[in-house]
Amino acid sequence: MSKLIFVDTETTGISRKTERILEVACIEVDNRHRTGRQLHQYINPEKAVEAGAFKVHGISWEKVKHEPVFADVAESIIDMLKGGVFVAHNAPFDMGFLNEEFKRAGFDFQIGRDVEVLDTLKLAKEMYPGQKNSLDALCNRLSIDRSSRVLHGALLDTELLIQVYIAMTQKQERFAYAGKKDQHKSLRPVSYHACVLDDDEARAHDEYISALR
Template structure:
């Protein structure tokens, strides 16, 4: 399945309150690899951006005056997205704006045209609970170079998110040996059965055990003797 990493920039935060799309950036993945078949539009929103939004994306109202309106780019965008899986960071936000633009044109919601929507923000929160999971934070955490991101931009952010997504889902291919050589003539990835491989179990040596006991003792002192595992170990030893 084609995957399209998508991002938008808008005049504000609420599609229902009349805010509009000003930029759309799309990056295509096939078999989790960048194809270079990307799509990018600046869009005349027919209204000015809010001051706070301008501080985020830096795209001036004057710059957008001569850009095509959404109606002019809708067919090309929909043809590009058709049957693909969309990967979007905070998907409800972007989807609400895209569907509102389609509603203005009397067209059905985008959901019926595409295969599915994957929210990378939800994925990140599951992988890194309690941590910051904005795009910049994920780039820093996963080693994705975002040094060129001084302002938000739909295409740049989609490109960064594609790298972030590939890094977040890399474990899905961790048990595939030599991906290139395990692909069938039909282009399907062949999973290798590793169930027969015995992994060695390496126990701690005496020195490592002593260090471990000292660390546990220090923790127990800091907790004033209330560490649960020591009580459990003592109970098990007495049975």
């Protein structure tokens, strides 16, 4: 099986048509172990950050205005993703934003066409139907320490997601070589285009996450 590239993004808002990426993280995992290959980059989104998004990740335009724009880092992201499987929690959100940014920057590269996609939110819903399956909820359910997750951040969330995925799929580990097709039956190309907060921030966070689903 291809190597897994775990990905998370933070954005200026929730609409990929009008909002932009301001942070991206990619971490490569092979045979359930990190390879040491990763990419973490803050990005100048060339626009202001919506108040609701800022309450979720705490990244202001002032913080990233001197970072490179997406077009300057697009090739590095593509190189990271090529030959692997794109893994994200609520993958349509992250891949939608990244595909829009690639298109805007003039790169003919599409996640879901040029690389396969694994949506860990979909996987979690299949494993835990009717339960909360946010990254926070999964960390709690699987006894993964998320105490350092005060606000959303692409790199930290990606590192937590790796632990969540490995914990969710640990029963399959013994079949890694004997039953690859069964183990990864949910892997296929797709075509579709969390934190310690006060009460107000928690409400804003819930509204923001609900809008992503």
